[in-house]
Amino acid sequence: MTDAVYVYGIVSADTAPPRDHAGIGDPPAKVQTLKSGDVAALVSPIDARTPLGRKEDLLAHQRLLDAVAADGPVLPLTFGAALTDPDAVVGELLEPNRDDFVRALDELRGRAEYMVTARYVQEAVLGEVLDEHPELAELRDSIAGRPEELTHQDRIRLGEGINAAVSAKREHDTRALADVVRPHVVQAVVREPAHELDAARIAVLAEVDAEEKLTGSLAQVARDWHGRAEIRVRGPLAPYDFVTTVR
Amino acid sequence: MTTAVQPQGGGGGMVDRPSSSSLADVLDTILDKGLVIDAYVRVSLVGIELLTIDARVVVASVDTYLRFAEAVGRLNIEQDKESLPELVGDLNEGGAQHKSKGAVKGALDAAGEKARDALGGDDRERHRERRSRKED
Known part of the structure; x- marks a missing residue:
């Protein structure tokens, strides 16, 4: 039917x-x-x-x-x-x-969307956070020896602190990645994180002919971030993030 | 498509180029981006029921906090594991110097278990982690 x-x-x-x-x-x-x-x-x-x-x-x-x-x-x-x-x-x-x-x-x-995403390697980014925030490392240690039912509030406090630190990193890394791709794209839009370990999610509209320059610039970042974050590019895609309905 | 698929997880610092979109990629793209048809069409629109789809992860929630707390707890164990070769070295000096690899591995496993025991309930934690891990 x-x-x-x-x-x-x-x-x-x-x-x-x-x-x-x-x-x-x-x-x-x-x-x-x-x-x-x-x-x-x-x-x-x-x-x-x-x-x-x-x-x-x-x-x-x-x-x-x-x-x-x-x-x-x-x-x-x-x-x-x-x-x-x-x-x-x-x-x-x-x-x-x-x-x-x-x-x-x-x-x-001649243009298409490319979705550039970076995902933190959990152990690496948490290690960075603990190194940069000794108070979180201390809190973590104070929780370690105690029974789970007594540490619920502390664990939430610890996780909240880590989340805030990861969010700050995400903001920083998203900006850094956007700066790297900007010379090779027509437009770039930052998408909201979809996962707590997302380091960056950037939709870009690029000339299909400039694709190699775009991925080349990302390969450099991938080398710099090796071990701490993994970079992925999907595309060419339909320009979902770049067509809007004007009423 | 000009997509070249790079070996997953292999090599250092490669940019991953998946050849097609996964369901997770699709969910946050085609459900709320693109042109909305009812801005263009009124009369002949057909309302088709959409199955409830809500795969969006709430990034800052108590769940997230507890997952992070659990993960840094495990980090502690990982770090203890890193210092294990020293322990194994000690064991070797203590008379077991020329034992087979298997024996060394045995010592490693035993020490690893000890580290887990000391911190309590690792198996249970690991199980929970698997359950709560989000699809990528």
Whole structure:
């Protein structure tokens, strides 16, 4: 039963739907494009009565958009967008907003998002914190010999102190990493930490041709931080952090 | 894609280039970033139920604090382990000089256990750590 059209994103009309990436649904639906002038929507049919959000659906949505972004500009839609039928996609989404979409796609040509993340190596960063904060090391030692049920408050106090120290490090390291990538990117956005050991999470919009310069600059930091933090770069990705809806 | 996958965890100071996104990567990207369709479309919007997805970790919480406290407690044990070779050296001098590697390893293990015993309940702590560790 297919009674709605799921929309992944907006592309230029000459973009072919990626053949090796299926869409959401079980079994995964075939992805097509619906065109209107210079723009097109990446879509696939879905059953509107089946709730969305299975792991496979989430991965399919992002992997499809990222695959498209590797070859050309795409405006990603937030997960879960569906319209009643193909005519609605063309008549209500593409036609009224065509100029807007064309302008945004032009701006993104040759560019893609890269997600730069750094994660602390726990033992190393905690060692740094204890070295820099003798009072936390003392508190830790005072807890060590005592039974767990008597140290609950102290352990919270200790953890709170460590968290504050790690947060300060994160702020410092995020700024340092942003300074390193900035010369090689068009824009950079700092994302909130998603894990207590995150050292930095920076989404960057970069020229795809400058990718090697970007990763080269990060490799230098990776060497400097070897043993204390691990650096990861994902991309090219669809520009999730750099397209916004202006109402 | 121009992605080159580097060996995971190998070598010094490499930048990791995973070839595709994991679920954790996806969750904080496509659920609250990108264009929101109802800013463009009203009439023909289909409201599809979204399964409850909330994988966001609260970074500063009592849970975090207790995990950190536990982790620095374990750090203490790690540091004790680092000083163990000295202890093993002493044992060797005390007459066991030319024993096989196995014996030295045995001494190491025994001493390691002792260090854990002294600090109490390491197995239980380790179990809890595994349970509370977040998916990456």
